[in-house]
Amino acid sequence: MSDKKYAVEINDLAVEFRTDDGIVKALNGLDLKIEEGKTLGLVGETGAGKTTTGLAILRLVPSPPGVIVGGSIKLNGEDIFSKTEHEMQALRGKAVSMIFQDPMTSLNPVMTVEEQIAEVIELHEDVNHKGAIEKAKEMLEMVGIPGERGTEYPHQFSGGMKQRVVIAIALACSPSLLIADEPTTALDVTIQAQVLEMMKELKVKYNTSMLMITHDLGIVAEICDTVSVIYGGRVVEHGSLDDVFNNTRHPYTEGLFRSLPNLDNRSEKLKPIKGLMPDPTNLPEGCTFYPRCDYAMEICKTVKPKKVYRNDEHYVECHLYDENNVKVGGLIGK
């Protein structure tokens, strides 16, 4: 296991937002690893801490009110918390870049799109402005937009094309890690498929590692190698695509699958997970999922569950399991 190279390694990361209404504990000891060239799907509900994780890797958690209270993040083996702001600026856009959720608001409305792409190239590569514009046009062509449209402004593009521009910006300097924060959520279904297909191709072309933040398990199945399920600011289940999809262990992961429509029986009703995410200013003492869990036991209320490994990769944080029964499963579902 130790000979594997990781694009990013997050250990025990804790992030808080200190607001007037109380301390929001966004991340509570999050662990996450992405092997080089691989794609990890980070799956969870709104408010689970997905975007905060992405921003933390860039060290761009808005501060105030955001405070990183503990843990470590290693990018290509280097600890980013020991870097200066200036060193971080050299990494952002070059070693790691991020695609944001809403393409409508992610582009500067008063700059032409080629200027916005060229900016990142000029910052990180040894080219003059003219060369950067040239390369920006190439990037546009690569994401399927005619290069001559580079002189246009974001408002002249459709949502799907804006997202392509955002992707072009993110990939312009061939980053080793790409963080994609729900890159298709704001797009039409047909456009979603196109954008995903393009991202898959580009990922292979540049051998980019990717953190795919999403709540869409279909996208995960399509594009990811490993999956981390995040709940209440912690990864509650992690494993390969096969582990998590076919040997689901955590009741929350099971709940996510059960809230998907069944294509074989379209009239079947969805079974949403009951209740809502816990108030992040007041998280339960034990397992954060127990108030919504069908299998909750007395111990879940007070004791935080520890990782139980099913194999080298696959683990689950749930009191239902110990070393013996985690391999067998069958405790939940049906």
Place this chain on the structure above:
Amino acid sequence: MWKFIAKRLVSMIPVLLGVTLIIYLIMSMAPGDPAKVILGEQATPEQIAELREEMGLNDPVLVQYGRYISGLVRGDMGESYNSGLPCQVEIFARFPNTLRLATVAVTISVILALPLGVLAAVKQNTLFDGISMVIALIGISMPVFWLGLLLILAFSLNLGWFPSSGSEGLRSMVLPAITLGFNHMASIARITRSSMLEVIRQDYIRTARAKGVSEKNVITKHALKNALIPTITVVGLQIGAMLGGSVMTESVFAWPGIGRLMVQSINKRDIPMVLGCVIMFSVSFSIINLIVDILYGFVDPRIKSQYK
């Protein structure tokens, strides 16, 4: 773009007609008889009646107004009741003074206000932010004439640094320009701060940071241009307000511009001169508004694409 400008220039005509009509009606309803003003205290009723007939003051107001407008389009603002000279001569002689004072005041206030507003936003909730916003609040709340009097008291009477009146050289412009510009600066600083605060929370600012853009460039290159859009509106409106402010400032500092000319003319019931001044003010205001609209196009491509 040219079509847009032409369209806007044409649409200024009804605005100016409306303004002149309202002013003409108000002035004609005000008490006092221009004929009496011209002839003085000793005039006999016969003399007055004769002059009124001669000046057409017995005609219906709208007929008088029509006569005035037909003169105006030929570049004739009528004769001053006071000097007997054509009004446009005096007005055009004085207008550059007002323009000079306003330009200096606007320039100084914009140069000071923009960095102040931007810094206050970037350093939100710090001491710097607090102090600059208190100064801005004072600036907005303080009446122009009172600030002018305070400045004269401090810098002319006590310290003797600057003259309290007149228009000789740069030194005499300092106090009037500060008086006129202070309130203006305060408003621009406040709007710059608040629009900047809004802009730096936008997603595209986060995108810029994620690209590795330095914090300085995030502010100056990405945020400022977006924050300028509301600021330009306020600057434009404030220049209009400044023309009004020049009436008071010029009176306090005896500055020979058209603001002071207007006050003097009102006191002398010199109706053609007052009308001429008001028209100058409204034309300037309309042109400034047009310039503001054109500037929008340069700052915001979304607006420019509508200027077809």
